[in-house]
Amino acid sequence: MRPRIALPADTLAEATNIINERNAAYAPRPAIEAVVKSGGVPVILPSVDPDDVVDYMDLFDGVCFLGGYDVDPTFFGEEPFEKLGPTYRKRDLFEIELLKQSVARGKAILDICRGMQLVNIGLGGTLFQDLSQDPHVTLKHNQLAPGNMPSHHITVAPDSRLFKIAGERPYINSRHHQAIRDVAPTLKVTARADDQVIEAVESIENDQILGVQWHPENMYKHHASSKALFADLVERSTEVAKRTRKQPQ
């Protein structure tokens, strides 16, 4: 059974030669390919009104929250800091509702970069709106090297799911200017950079959520632990599919 993996769509706000009007819904090709090569069926979900999210819920077994704009800080009770990047509130509202319903229904969740930040906010955590707010930061978290190259190491907690997937000291890529500040009550930190920036989180109570700050979709082809993260999502989503899909009569 091939599990269906939802990819909540980003919004292309620029007109192009092909798309003459603004606002195309899209998912990045590397994420689509990582899901397909791992044995999943990608299902791209355009942002809709949060009231309509319920109509998406039978379409997928697992979900991968992806990168994109900064999350609107009013979702964690803050006014915008001067170094906040662009935001897109409609996508935030959609994805927070999709997250809540996915958690309630036991869907498997992998969240990447902005995705990890959004999941943390949706479950009650907060962010540094810019890494300059974190006095401990010493590493370069927004690498100038190509995105498919690793640029710094992280240390993974031995008692985590991520440790089984990536080992103790994976070498990862890094492309972010924000990070988790307060971890949501139902999540635990499972990896940090050497300057203590949070690089991965997981559910405390079960295996439902695994989030990473880096971009495994960009290193998928040549980086064993990035590949293993998608294989793990497909494995967990297959279990959800077996448990929840109706058998044909």
Ligand SMILES: NCCCC(=O)O
């Ligand atoms: N905050 C959304 C994108 C990732 C980052 O720059 O932190």
